[in-house]
Amino acid sequence: MNHLLLDVGNFSEQFKLNFIDDERWKWIVQGLLVTLEITAVALVIGIAIGIVVSAVRSSYDKNKETMKARGGVGYALLSGANSVCRLYLTIIRGTPTVVQLLIFYFIIFSGWRNGVPVAMISFGINSGAYVAEIFRSGIMSVDEGQFEASRSLGFGYLSTMRYVVVPQAFKAVLPALGNEFIVLLKETSIAGYVGIMDLTKAGDLIRGRTFSKLMPLIAVALIYLTLVMVLTWALGLLERRLRKNER
Amino acid sequence: MNANDVLLKVVGLKKYYKDGAVKALDGVDCEIHAGEVVVIIGPSGCGKSTFLRSLNLLELPTAGEIYFEGDKINDPRIDINLHRQKIGMVFQQFNLFNNLDILSNITLAPMKLLKQSRAEAEKNAMELLERIGLPDKARNYPSQLSGGQKQRIAIVRALAMKPDVMLFDEPTSALDPEMVGEVLDVMKELARSGMTMVVVTHEMGFAREVGSRVLFMEGGRIVEENEPNTFFASPATQRAQDFLSKVL
Numbered sequence: 001m002n003h004l005l006l007d008v009g010n011f012s013e014q015f016k017l018n019f020i021d022d023e024r025w026k027w028i029v030q031g032l033l034v035t036l037e038i039t040a041v042a043l044v045i046g047i048a049i050g051i052v053v054s055a056v057r058s059s060y061d062k063n064k065e066t067m068k069a070r071g072g073v074g075y076a077l078l079s080g081a082n083s084v085c086r087l088y089l090t091i092i093r094g095t096p097t098v099v100q101l102l103i104f105y106f107i108i109f110s111g112w113r114n115g116v117p118v119a120m121i122s123f124g125i126n127s128g129a130y131v132a133e134i135f136r137s138g139i140m141s142v143d144e145g146q147f148e149a150s151r152s153l154g155f156g157y158l159s160t161m162r163y164v165v166v167p168q169a170f171k172a173v174l175p176a177l178g179n180e181f182i183v184l185l186k187e188t189s190i191a192g193y194v195g196i197m198d199l200t201k202a203g204d205l206i207r208g209r210t211f212s213k214l215m216p217l218i219a220v221a222l223i224y225l226t227l228v229m230v231l232t233w234a235l236g237l238l239e240r241r242l243r244k245n246e247r
Numbered sequence: 248m249n250a251n252d253v254l255l256k257v258v259g260l261k262k263y264y265k266d267g268a269v270k271a272l273d274g275v276d277c278e279i280h281a282g283e284v285v286v287i288i289g290p291s292g293c294g295k296s297t298f299l300r301s302l303n304l305l306e307l308p309t310a311g312e313i314y315f316e317g318d319k320i321n322d323p324r325i326d327i328n329l330h331r332q333k334i335g336m337v338f339q340q341f342n343l344f345n346n347l348d349i350l351s352n353i354t355l356a357p358m359k360l361l362k363q364s365r366a367e368a369e370k371n372a373m374e375l376l377e378r379i380g381l382p383d384k385a386r387n388y389p390s391q392l393s394g395g396q397k398q399r400i401a402i403v404r405a406l407a408m409k410p411d412v413m414l415f416d417e418p419t420s421a422l423d424p425e426m427v428g429e430v431l432d433v434m435k436e437l438a439r440s441g442m443t444m445v446v447v448t449h450e451m452g453f454a455r456e457v458g459s460r461v462l463f464m465e466g467g468r469i470v471e472e473n474e475p476n477t478f479f480a481s482p483a484t485q486r487a488q489d490f491l492s493k494v495l
């Protein structure tokens with residue numbers, strides 16, 4: 001029964017063993033920083049990819065008829081780009097994230113000795129697929145009528161997107177985007193597979209040293225939980241701010 | 248632009264869907280002159296919306312030619328956006344921009360496309376809002392307006408571009424009955440001010456009162472056209488007679 005948290009004397013003993021001795025708390029802090037770094041960079045990469053892919057996909061859907069009628073190289077380019085995007089979405093969404101990470105680390109970037117940038121790229125490319133579909137659904141959620149009204153005033157496709165569609169799409173996708181952010185944060189916990197010491201791996205290493213089953217992993221779980229709750233709260237705040245601007 | 252100049256001209260216009268299985272427009276020829284108020288009527292699905300939406304190329308024709316102020320606008324090499332600035336359109340569902348307040352709905356296009364200053368655009372917008380009796384709604388959002396108010400705003404949003412012609416696709420069909428009048432009043436005033444208008448509507452009273460010509464469509468063609476009083480009093484074709492006996 002030596003791993004029961006309820007035993008106070010045991011708790012402080014365990015705490016000292018797992019976090020104070022050999023300054024093991026530093027592992028946790030370093031791991032947390034790595035987790036946050038990977039998440040932040042992957043998010044930026046994911047949003048960048050998401051913007052490009054959703055732009056290609058939705059402008060293909062909206063303009064293919066007109067561009068086909070006009071013919072020329074523009075249509076061929078756009079339709080080619082659309083096919084590439086669809087292939088990307090199929091592959092990324094059809095394979096496990098951890099397999100993608102292993103492929104990136106051991107095959108595509110096998111020469112790189114530091115796993116962190118590889119993980120950033122891998123998670124970014126993974127997240128990009130989901131973000132792209134979130135953005136595309138946001139664009140589709142703005143009704144066709146407003147799009148046509150803008151076109152009928154003389155706005156081109158891009159101006160219409162900029163002034164009318166995207167501002168509304170952004171508001172519509174914010175909850176889903178926040179959710180993707182949270183999923184991404186938690187998903188980086190597989191980074192240990194390629195030798196990265198992230199938050200999860202740090203807890204696991206401590207467990208290996210101290211043979212304490214409970215405390216290091218519960219600590220790690222609590223840190224993730226706290227991060228997610230803070231994020232959820234901040235996103236709720238942002239959403240309410242945006243909604244207030246509308247009324 | 249002189250009165251009686253040909254503003255819009257349509258030659259052999261066809262629009263097919265599903266590889267020709269659906270013939271929404273099946274050879275329409277028509278001229279619309281400056282200052283005319285052309286009213287398009289006909290049974291549901293006869294191609295009225297498709298015809299109207301072809302006039303500013305929201306629908307791409309399968310065949311035929313569309314000329315606006317002498318330019319063939321269904322030519323791929325033409326910049327349709329420039330021509331659309333001169334062709335105002337009002338939709339059944341209003342289609343105001345939900346992310347912008349009323350004033351910005353009206354000033355967006357004049358500022359971005361006609362490069363008006365904000366002060367100038369807002370002054371024009373406020374004058375237009377006065378004209379329809381809604382100046383106090385300038386800072387409201389579309390979600391806070393009634394259907395009739397939204398449609399009147401949609402009309403002045405198009406007018407702010409100072410178009411040469413205004414297209415209306417069943418502008419009162421989505422409205423509660425008590426709001427139809429306020430929108431028709433704005434349209435009648437517009438007609439009397441000399442605006443060239445093409446109006447798809449089921450409001451026969453409007454057609455009689457301010458229409459200069461009625462086009463009766465069926466099966467993707469213009470079956471009959473005439474001056475409203477003659478048309479309503481003694482329609483020449485059997486199909487128009489049948490249609491009128493149902494709606495009047």
Ligand SMILES: Nc1ncnc2c1ncn2[C@@H]1O[C@H](COP(=O)(O)OP(=O)(O)OP(=O)(O)O)[C@@H](O)[C@H]1O
Nearest residue numbers: 264265269270271290291292293294295296297298
């Ligand atoms: N995108 C489309 N795909 C296939 N068929 C279409 C499409 N749009 C219109 N049609 C068909 O074309 C025909 C003409 O449609 P249109 O909307 O112009 O009719 P309408 O006269 O405006 O009817 P309503 O009075 O109901 O508005 C209809 O038979 C319609 O079903």
Ligand SMILES: [Mg+2]
Nearest residue numbers: 295296297417
């Ligand atoms: Mg219609």
